[in-house]
Amino acid sequence: MELAIRLLATLLPITYGLVSVAYVLIFFRNDPVARKLAPRMLVITVLLHAAYIALLTVELRRVPIATSFESLSALALALAIVYLVQERRSGTPYTGMLFIPLVFVCQTVASAFISPTVAIKPILQSPLFGLHIAGALLGYSGFAVSAIFGFLYLMLYYELRAHRFGIIYERLPSLEVLSEMNWRAAMFGLGCLTLAIGAGALMSLKIYPQFWRDPKVWLSVLTWVIYSICLLVRLAGGWRPTRIAYFTIAGFLLVVFSMLAANRLFPSFHDFRA
Amino acid sequence: MLADPQGLLIIGTNHRKAPVDFRERIAFGPEEVEAFLKRAHEDLHGSDCFLLSTCNRTEFYTINLNGNSVRDTWTLLSSHKPIDPTRDAENFYQYEGREAVEQLFRVATGIDSQMLGEPQILQQVKTAFEASLKVNVAGVVGERLLAAAVRCGKRARAETDISKGAVSVALAAVSLSHKVFADLAPRTALVVGAGETGSLVAQNLRDHGIGRLLVANRTLEKARTLATATRGEPMDLDGVREALVEADIVITSTSAQTPLISAEMVRAAMKHRHNRSFLLVDIGVPRDIEPAAGSIDNVFLQDIDSLQGMIEQNLLRRRREVPRVEHIISEEVDRFLEWYAGLQVGPVIKELRTRLEELRQHEIQRAHLSSEQREAAEQVTHGLINKILHRPMKLLRHSTSQGEAGMRRMQTIREIFGLDESLDNSNSEKK
Numbered sequence: 001m002e003l004a005i006r007l008l009a010t011l012l013p014i015t016y017g018l019v020s021v022a023y024v025l026i027f028f029r030n031d032p033v034a035r036k037l038a039p040r041m042l043v044i045t046v047l048l049h050a051a052y053i054a055l056l057t058v059e060l061r062r063v064p065i066a067t068s069f070e071s072l073s074a075l076a077l078a079l080a081i082v083y084l085v086q087e088r089r090s091g092t093p094y095t096g097m098l099f100i101p102l103v104f105v106c107q108t109v110a111s112a113f114i115s116p117t118v119a120i121k122p123i124l125q126s127p128l129f130g131l132h133i134a135g136a137l138l139g140y141s142g143f144a145v146s147a148i149f150g151f152l153y154l155m156l157y158y159e160l161r162a163h164r165f166g167i168i169y170e171r172l173p174s175l176e177v178l179s180e181m182n183w184r185a186a187m188f189g190l191g192c193l194t195l196a197i198g199a200g201a202l203m204s205l206k207i208y209p210q211f212w213r214d215p216k217v218w219l220s221v222l223t224w225v226i227y228s229i230c231l232l233v234r235l236a237g238g239w240r241p242t243r244i245a246y247f248t249i250a251g252f253l254l255v256v257f258s259m260l261a262a263n264r265l266f267p268s269f270h271d272f273r274a
Numbered sequence: 275m276l277a278d279p280q281g282l283l284i285i286g287t288n289h290r291k292a293p294v295d296f297r298e299r300i301a302f303g304p305e306e307v308e309a310f311l312k313r314a315h316e317d318l319h320g321s322d323c324f325l326l327s328t329c330n331r332t333e334f335y336t337i338n339l340n341g342n343s344v345r346d347t348w349t350l351l352s353s354h355k356p357i358d359p360t361r362d363a364e365n366f367y368q369y370e371g372r373e374a375v376e377q378l379f380r381v382a383t384g385i386d387s388q389m390l391g392e393p394q395i396l397q398q399v400k401t402a403f404e405a406s407l408k409v410n411v412a413g414v415v416g417e418r419l420l421a422a423a424v425r426c427g428k429r430a431r432a433e434t435d436i437s438k439g440a441v442s443v444a445l446a447a448v449s450l451s452h453k454v455f456a457d458l459a460p461r462t463a464l465v466v467g468a469g470e471t472g473s474l475v476a477q478n479l480r481d482h483g484i485g486r487l488l489v490a491n492r493t494l495e496k497a498r499t500l501a502t503a504t505r506g507e508p509m510d511l512d513g514v515r516e517a518l519v520e521a522d523i524v525i526t527s528t529s530a531q532t533p534l535i536s537a538e539m540v541r542a543a544m545k546h547r548h549n550r551s552f553l554l555v556d557i558g559v560p561r562d563i564e565p566a567a568g569s570i571d572n573v574f575l576q577d578i579d580s581l582q583g584m585i586e587q588n589l590l591r592r593r594r595e596v597p598r599v600e601h602i603i604s605e606e607v608d609r610f611l612e613w614y615a616g617l618q619v620g621p622v623i624k625e626l627r628t629r630l631e632e633l634r635q636h637e638i639q640r641a642h643l644s645s646e647q648r649e650a651a652e653q654v655t656h657g658l659i660n661k662i663l664h665r666p667m668k669l670l671r672h673s674t675s676q677g678e679a680g681m682r683r684m685q686t687i688r689e690i691f692g693l694d695e696s697l698d699n700s701n702s703e704k705k
Contacts, residue, residue, distance in 0.1 A: 032433035160453065161568070163580035165587050169453060170439060175551060176456040240549045240572050 008052040009111040015045040016104035023096035073110035078141040094171040128203040135196030142189025147252035150245035153178040179241040190227040219258035284374040286333030292365035300355040302327040315411040322413030382427035391436040391592045396427040426606040434595040439588030444474035447555045462486040464521035467528035468500040476504040518543035525555040526562035537566035
């Protein structure tokens with residue numbers, strides 16, 4: 001089983017890399033072969049990825065979302081699934097050019113640094129911990145999707161303002177669609193993050209009474225505040241879509257920082273290794 | 275090299291070959307087409323016929339199976355239209371065999387059109403195809419050829435950008451609306467100026483499903499006429515300031531010497547619009563909208579120069595797609611010719627024998643027989659197959675002299691014995 005896990009850990013970045021190339025070809029050349037192959041290749045890769053996570057679960061006897069790199073792999077899978085659903089619903093493959101390379105980067109980093117032998121503290125095997133991690137992962141996926149659509153919105157917005165009608169103008173959906181996806185994904189992420197923070201706080205009251213001193217908690221709350229401001233101001237009709245797009249991109253950068261860098265820069269109890 | 279379809283001939287003219295007055299003279303109106311096709315089918319002794327007549331081209335296709343000459347086709351055309359085959363020859367092109375197939379496929383993909391990649395031509399080919407089917411003059415080869423042309427046109431549009439992007443000012447203005455708004459049904463558009471361009475824009479907006487259409491003009495009467503034609507609401511220019519609050523899209527094309535819409539008017543409107551996106555398209559020269567309006571957040575102002583830039587870019591992109599379209603044409607021509615080659619008697623007889631022999635061998639191998647039993651089975655099945663094939667072979671050999679009826683017979687035999695399918699397919703169907 002260990003061999004299969006290693007094999008899949010090596011294979012996944014390669015297949016995601018190939019799928020990324022196919023989506024880039026679709027965006028720039030509308031290549032018919034790539035258009036036919038890319039979605040199929042992505043489905044196969046997602047199935048391989050799900051098999052990888054399942055094998056890790058059996059091998060570690062827990063769901064592999066306890067460390068940063070395990071979470072990153074799960075995030076990559078969630079993003080790939082979200083993209084597949086979005087592609088099926090919208091019928092357009094052009095946004096894959098941004099989604100899939102991001103999935104490729106996440107999985108490449110995860111595959112390079114993941115350590116399947118790490119055990120976690122037994123106390124963290126409670127259902128609340130599962131809810132906390134699942135909420136955080138879904139929330140992060142939502143923020144990632146929102147940031148991508150925010151970025152695409154800004155690209156098209158400035159192309160239109162500059163009277164440039166090149167490939168970006170041709171391939172991207174309307175500003176209204178991009179703005180709506182940017183907004184909806186951010187709100188989905190905010191809902192899930194609220195769940196993650198709530199479950200984490202409830203659990204930590206018993207295990208880590210001083211949890212509010214943890215830098216990752218601060219960063220997560222800051223992320224929550226940013227997205228909540230977005231929600232309130234947009235509902236009050238005060239912000240233009242461009243400002244919301246910028247805010248969601250900033251929010252996602254903070255998410256990446258809190259996911260990857262915070263544990264390394266500051267002492268935190270968010271290191272679940274035993 | 276695949277065999278050329280014998281007898282396939284096209285005689286035609288288009289915008290490159292003849293001036294408009296000549297094209298007008300020989301064009302067929304929709305009411306003339308069916309009668310002409312029937313007559314052509316009779317005069318050319320039952321040959322397959324197909325006529326494509328649009329504003330830029332008139333092309334007559336025939337698949338001569340019954341010994342007609344090219345001269346017969348010219349005679350037919352000159353008996354219907356004022357054509358002198360000698361004097362007017364330079365206004366026509368004439369292709370035969372593979373070249374004729376290529377020409378039809380080029381037309382269907384839009385790369386032979388005056389406006390490169392225009393989407394209407396494929397529909398026109400389909401309509402012409404339906405006319406031939408309706409009066410029953412398409413024939414086996416003609417039906418297959420036309421279906422292949424339609425498939426080729428669809429592939430070119432789906433697999434390349436040959437028809438992508440607007441290439442007229444009115445369409446470019448509407449395509450911008452689709453880039454800002456997801457759906458035009460809940461949107462309001464204001465068209466300022468009811469001249470020729472304004473009318474085209476208003477009609478295009480209506481065709482693209484705009485929810486509400488306001489038409490403003492200096493002369494209210496003209497605004498009313500256009501509004502009636504496009505199910506819009508007329509107004510005079512005094513109403514424009516107020517309409518800016520309601521409208522999501524404003525397209526102006528007046529000959530006013532000073533801007534009708536100032537940046538201040540747009541700024542004031544944006545305050546009441548709660549930051550909703552605002553698309554302003556100024557097609558007028560001199561401009562109708564103050565350029566400073568374009569610097570207001572969430573306002574997208576485009577003028578005639580930017581629209582022209584868009585059109586040029588789209589045309590350039592279409593031109594770049596031509597080699598890819600030609601590749602598709604080449605594939606589809608080969609595919610058609612491969613099918614055509616299969617209609618020849620020799621290959622059909624050979625394929626039929628091979629197919630039955632394969633089936634025979636397959637069944638004997640499945641039977642697990644002893645060597646004596648196998649020998650007996652070989653003898654019996656050989657004899658059986660020869661008996662089964664005797665009559666179809668006889669009919670096939672006679673097909674060559676029977677023109678269209680012979681072609682139909684060959685096609686029927688191909689279908690009955692599954693000659694266009696692989697052996698695996700036919701076996702799995704049997705199971």
